Amino acid sequence: MKKRTFIKTLGLGAGMGAFAGFPAASAHPAARKKLLPKRLQPGDRVGLISPSAATADRMEFVFAREAMEALGLSVKDGKHLADRRGHLAGSDADRAADLNEMFGDKSIKAVICIRGGSGAARILPMIDYDLIRKNPKPILGYSDITALHNAIHAQTGLVTFHGPNGSGSWNPFNASQFRTVFFGKEKRITYQNEVEATEDLVMKKNRIRTIYPGKASGDLVGGNLTVLTALAGSPYLPDFKNKVLFLEDIGEEPYRIDRMMSTLMLTGVLKEIAGFVFGQCTDCDPSGGYGNLTIDQILDDYLLPLKIPAYRGAMIGHVPKQFLLPFGAKISMDADAGILETDEAIFQ
Template sequence: MEKREFIKSLGLGLGLMPLSGLAKTTEKQPSQDRLLPKKLQPGDQVGLVSPSAATADIMEFTFAREALEALGLKVEQGKYLKERRGHLAGTDAERAADINEMFGNKRIKAIVCIRGGSGAARILPLLDYELIRKNPKPIMGYSDITALHNAINAQTGLITFHGPNGSGSWNNFNANQFRSVFFGTGETITYKNESEETEDLVNKKNRIRTIYPGKAEGSLVGGNLTVLTALAGSPYLPDFRGKLLFLEDIGEEPYRIDRMMSTLMLMGVFRQISGFVFGQCTDCDPGGGYGNLTLDQIFDDYLLPHKIPAFRGAMIGHIPSQFLLPFGAKMAMDANRGILETREALFQ
């Protein structure tokens, strides 16, 4: 699988980078205060970038542009958006340059990542975090974009947005989420799974499971579990103390989910966080062998001993309809009801 192969080769790839590219970030930066991005308005110009994998289908560029235009925005493509180097959307320097350029460009009011895949972690030492800090604006994406969310949060404190990629699904649910978050009145945003009426007596779709009951508050951090744990030991992970941790993944068998959860356990994450939310684990069916722990057993093993509010099944991850979450923002959760709510303004 492309994601796992990339992670295995990450150490070699970084070893080939110039030492000057790593010198600025060999030590974790001091904890940053929350930095609010400037608010996006209909008619604003947004930048479309590709920090991770290359896009093979040329129509995906058209789909992304048309979706953003349908949301009332103007689109400027990154200089290297359509480049390719192996599976990557250009060299590390090119992909980082597009992001730095979009943050420094005064005309650009927000940045949208066209897709995930793999490769975003390679460019983290090449991002200009001081430039980002001085030009706070929304950046949105998910999956491999988890690397950017965590790095930008750890290095600058900027609130970013974990939500649909530019070429992803822009159904009514996702479009309405976008409008509510970016064009809304600034009131409290509640994230609760939508339910569909069926002929069944019991609704079985989008159900949540409470792992441990209770309520909690904290800044929201997390993202794709595989990408998140691949950043372990780097200066690109936020401080987890008192945070709400949300996770999702795709194409990982339960034993690999268990291994990555054990990584977080060994890092002390579950002793530090105030609450836990797991979204969807798409195509995470067990393979052959002597049997597997279930995902429920895995989450129970790691979370129940800490007695923190926790639930799974939220509309987060590689699914057609997904929450657009403010990464780094202060939020509240109710594990009994399966709800997340904002607790502060998201924009300046």
């Protein structure tokens, strides 16, 4: 899935939000007081929406519903879940309306995004952030859903959840992550790469590489690198001061990763963060040209001068098994051991 396409339409800002009939986003949102969602319970009803790209295969809707039901939940489909307008899952207004309706519906206890792709950034000015503040509930997804995580957290302070989309892989690892995060009672959740036994003398799969050693703590923010950098200069990015930044991507050649990391440097994001975690860069192989920097070299160039704890290789991103992370919650990180751990409650 190649998701690098546009998402540069956010210059509309607050004006479009007011025009659409929803409260305008704060032009330069100050750090919001953290808002915790209510905990999900087995048997609860969740809303399935498609805020980004359209889903062409109708069986994907069936898979998403059945996955949620297998996790012990009931499902309500968004009114426009199966719509299509070009590559998008319906018009901007309709996709935003589905999200707003799910947050306003008292019977819905969590919002599940069926897929990513591209297009979520188009609806950011149409989201009713006041409604979300009054009805805090979990929202789950990743990839292009990065736009929603950052915008909702920046505008409301709500802790959201970066993890498998509704139609994604619900293997035992991901299902266990879902149950641990949403149904579990643990005070601290630890995220450490799974160790898989092989016949090789050396563990090669799911290895982490420490970029700069040490430990750090801070609120966890980030997501898909392409989507995140496309929000630069908009009111839909949170404050990065003393935060732990996590990133992942897919289908981007190293020179593009370098360009986007330079955006984070030039906008001052990198100099503000307390720690850094890079997940997986799937299908990010170089092609042609006079030679290429490697992803390792690029990360070293931008992160080593910062002298903050940093590592790469976490199970985050476009991979079959992935962490389900609380976006905006305070976490501790250990760059030597490759561990993330929640430091506070993530639900009310």
